Amino acid sequence: MQLTDEQQAFKDAYIEARGYWVDFNDGLLKHSPEWLQAYLKYAETPARDGPLSAKLREMIYVAIDASTTHMFTEGMEIHIKLAFKAGCTVGELIEVMQIATMQGFDSVSAGMTILVEEASAAGITLPKHSNGESILDRYELMFGDRPVWLQALARAVPKYTEILVDLLTTADQHSNLPDKDKILIRLALAASPTHLNREAMRTETRRALSAGATSEEIIEVFQLAAHLGIHACVDGVPAITATATE
Numbered sequence: 001m002q003l004t005d006e007q008q009a010f011k012d013a014y015i016e017a018r019g020y021w022v023d024f025n026d027g028l029l030k031h032s033p034e035w036l037q038a039y040l041k042y043a044e045t046p047a048r049d050g051p052l053s054a055k056l057r058e059m060i061y062v063a064i065d066a067s068t069t070h071m072f073t074e075g076m077e078i079h080i081k082l083a084f085k086a087g088c089t090v091g092e093l094i095e096v097m098q099i100a101t102m103q104g105f106d107s108v109s110a111g112m113t114i115l116v117e118e119a120s121a122a123g124i125t126l127p128k129h130s131n132g133e134s135i136l137d138r139y140e141l142m143f144g145d146r147p148v149w150l151q152a153l154a155r156a157v158p159k160y161t162e163i164l165v166d167l168l169t170t171a172d173q174h175s176n177l178p179d180k181d182k183i184l185i186r187l188a189l190a191a192s193p194t195h196l197n198r199e200a201m202r203t204e205t206r207r208a209l210s211a212g213a214t215s216e217e218i219i220e221v222f223q224l225a226a227h228l229g230i231h232a233c234v235d236g237v238p239a240i241t242a243t244a245t246e
Contacts, residue, residue, distance in 0.1 A: 050220035058083035112149035
């Protein structure tokens with residue numbers, strides 16, 4: 001795509017400042033340069049003014065791009081490179097992927113919450129094969145709570161719940177990341193516009209505050225997650241410009 005000298009100068013300055021350029025920006029720069037410049041100013045504000053480290057910020061971007069609710073490979077690869085430049089290790093980024101993997105468990109936690117509520121409303125008693133106390137004690141030691149949905153799960157399917165807690169314990173014992181960072185990454189995954197699990201957001205916000213996170217740090221997590229909105233342009237803008245030239 002042919003750019004004017006002014007547009008090319010903007011693109012060059014952006015690459016120099018950020019270290020990368022994504023192809024769909026060409027279409028925005030040519031057809032809506034004022035909006036692109038306004039958006040980029042909006043997107044760079046948290047990084048410039050926010051309290052999170054560049055390292056944690058990139059780990060959050062890696063997590064939400066890699067998430068099974070998004071799976072944006074191009075963005076993930078860009079932010080993995082930036083994460084290494086910010087000082088991340090291979091082990092830390094692998095752990096980010098493990099945290100993102102456990103986002104899938106929200107299907108169980110949200111489902112059990114609904115099942116408990118609806119079974120109670122219908123007068124149905126859920127199975128109780130165990131009181132699950134030892135399992136719940138281990139979970140509470142790690143996370144500081146024993147939610148109602150987990151209590152019901154531990155009583156109904158104790159073996160599954162025990163193996164789940166084993167998995168969480170293994171991750172915790174071999175963790176390379178500070179607890180607060182892990183919580184903020186989980187919060188970003190819950191807050192991602194492709195997921196938006198309000199109960200998980202509430203849980204991780206509470207845990208973040210308990211772990212010493214400031215309100216400013218939590219706000220920046222929400223701001224970073226919101227940046228996924230621009231990915232509507234990833235395929236959309238090139239498709240528009242390509243079709244227009246046919």
